[in-house]
Amino acid sequence: AQTVTQSQPEMSVQEAETVTLSCTYDTSESDYYLFWYKQPPSRQMILVIRQEAYKQQNATENRFSVNFQKAAKSFSLKISDSQLGDAAMYFCASLPRGSNYKLTFGKGTLLTVNP
Amino acid sequence: DGGITQSPKYLFRKEGQNVTLSCEQNLNHDAMYWYRQDPGQGLRLIYYSQIVNDFQKGDIAEGYSVSREKKESFPLTVTSAQKNPTAFYLCASTKLGTSKQETQYFGPGTRLLVL
Numbered sequence: 001a002q003t004v005t006q007s008q009p010e011m012s013v014q015e016a017e018t019v020t021l022s023c024t025y026d027t028s029e030s031d032y033y034l035f036w037y038k039q040p041p042s043r044q045m046i047l048v049i050r051q052e053a054y055k056q057q058n059a060t061e062n063r064f065s066v067n068f069q070k071a072a073k074s075f076s077l078k079i080s081d082s083q084l085g086d087a088a089m090y091f092c093a094s095l096p097r098g099s100n101y102k103l104t105f106g107k108g109t110l111l112t113v114n115p
Numbered sequence: 116d117g118g119i120t121q122s123p124k125y126l127f128r129k130e131g132q133n134v135t136l137s138c139e140q141n142l143n144h145d146a147m148y149w150y151r152q153d154p155g156q157g158l159r160l161i162y163y164s165q166i167v168n169d170f171q172k173g174d175i176a177e178g179y180s181v182s183r184e185k186k187e188s189f190p191l192t193v194t195s196a197q198k199n200p201t202a203f204y205l206c207a208s209t210k211l212g213t214s215k216q217e218t219q220y221f222g223p224g225t226r227l228l229v230l
Contacts, residue, residue, distance in 0.1 A: 044224070045221035101163070101217060102160055103148075108155075
């Protein structure tokens with residue numbers, strides 16, 4: 001069974017600053033995918049970034065980057081130059097390859113961006 | 116525009132009543148999923164389908180039913196057997212057989228309330 005743990009229920013950051021959201025996961029699979037999704041007040045789930053476990057290089061998408069530590073089973077999200085529009089609930093999720101694409105989600109971190 | 120639509124946005128259910136939530140996609144995606152989101156929780160998988168006329172139970176299927184008669188549509192029925200249906204329901208889909216087949220894209224959600 002997969003488990004995903006987000007230890008920070010809430011985080012806050014000043015506009016233009018950098019913030020890191022934590023995520024740890026547990027899996028017995030050797031090949032899997034990790035995701036960060038963003039859920040703004042509209043409640044639409046939006047994909048932020050995707051990481052394939054067999055790739056050593058950390059994924060980046062503009063101001064969003066991850067720190068993937070496979071041995072530690074850690075997958076943190078770094079948001080640089082935070083903007084007011086980044087305020088949202090952020091969910092970490094895992095998906096083992098060949099699992100019929102069943103995502104397992106953490107409970108989320110609520111990010112507040114202060115002007 | 117291509118995308119995933121869910122209707123209605125809000126739905127009210129009376130005791131003992133079955134209600135059906137609609138999910139439609141015009142992305143030519145193969146697999147479709149239903150998730151339930153409760154306050155302070157991540158998403159939990161209810162049902163999923165990878166092909167027309169076939170579907171599998173997720174982690175919390177009791178009290179729910181689905182059908183997949185068309186590739187574009189995956190309606191979810193919340194039956195009277197579901198004793199605590201108040202939640203936010205999200206539909207997702209993915210295109211299989213591609214380099215991004217693990218990535219699920221979400222609809223805007225339906226909020227179900229019990230009267």
